[in-house]
Amino acid sequence: MGLIESYARRAELGLAPDTLEIALSERLIHAAAFQFGLVIEIIIGALEIALLECGDHLEWRHFKLAYAVRSSCADAFNPFVVDDDHRIDTRRSIKREDERRFRHCSPCPCRCRPSREKVRPRWPQGSHGATARRG
Known part of the structure; x- marks a missing residue:
């Protein structure tokens, strides 16, 4: 049993024939x-869309929408839509998603992202990690 099939079974969804293709797994990884x-987040996103549509099968289009x-x-930059998906640099869209997620943080009071300021460790006085010479 594959990963997609395992998650779909837990969500009590069947798999449409197009989700059984090796190409879907390759595109998902890419x-x-x-x-x-x-990979897991995109699978869960596709499952959510299928469930919100009250569908009974997970389909390729659900992955397209989740991405x-x-x-x-x-669509021109969606690996589930274009034929030559290997030309798409998916790392850029992931980076853009991370920037959008943390846009409000600089430095963030909710600590969802570390501050850009240099933080020096605060050691108790006299214990800087080195043993003092006794003489």
């Missing part, structure tokens, strides 16, 4: 820029 966590929602990219 769309996530070879980052496993993003579009996540990356805010036009």
Whole structure:
């Protein structure tokens, strides 16, 4: 059982024939820029769309929509839409998503992203990690 099939089964959805193609898995990995966590996020996004549509099958178009929602990219930059998806640099859309997510942070009071300021560790006085010479 594949990863997509496993998640679809947990969501009580069937798989449309187009989701069983190897090409979908390849495009999914490419769309996530070879980052496993993003693969999972896109699968879950596709499942959410299918469930919100009250569908009973997970389809290729759900992955297309999940990527579009996540990356805010036009169809010309969506690896689930274009024929030659390998020409798309999906790392750019991931970077853009991260920037949009953390736009309000600089430095962030909610600590969702570290401040850009240099932070020096505050050691207790006399314990700077080095042993003092006793003499």
